[in-house]
Amino acid sequence: MKMRVGLGLVLLGVLMVPSHALDSEQKRGKALLQSLCSRCHAVGPTGASPHPDAPPFRTFGDSKLYDEDFALRLQTGLSTIHKDMPSFQFDRPEAEAAVNYLKAIQVRNRRR
Template identity: 35%
Template sequence: MRKLSVKLVLTAVTLVTSGLFFASGADPVRAQLSKDLDAGRQLVETNCGDCHGVGETDASPHRSAPPFRLLSNHFPMDALEEAFADGRIYSGHPDMPEFIATPEQLDAIIAYIASLQG
């Protein structure tokens, strides 16, 4: 069931970022997606930003930590949620801190990371 929610989030992010979703700001789906993206951005800035570039153009402060906008070059995005949930994100930097996210936080993080992919 979790894989389905990721596919829905990724589809929504794709529609919004590609300009195919022309709903007004009052649309509840778009409002929720915006809220999720903002929550995901805040979570990664707080928990990951010391090592990873977490924005659209910033470099990673830690040389071994890839910027989040390039994660799809290293890892299939459709498998990212499962890997986070199972603790199978392999770090190139051994000092990566542990971060355990709730399912809701995980959805927001995945939505934000997906929105950064080119």
């Protein structure tokens, strides 16, 4: 009986761990993106973007985030033709932290 209770507590503890546990670099990236981007974009793993034309960051997908040039584009100055979006320029550690956070929150196709 004691073993079952102990096992149950262990399983409960595992189930309570957040599904998006972030490492320290990803936490820095999240904080950076929240301070710069959350006025328009949904920065977290859930929720709608405040600006209707701003996609939630969790939907950026593999094509944009795993492009090796994305972190470099953040460093050289990210801009867009969208009239409401300001230009941003990140240093290398900021760009890497932002990209690693974005990779951590991407919605994945779970069908297999």
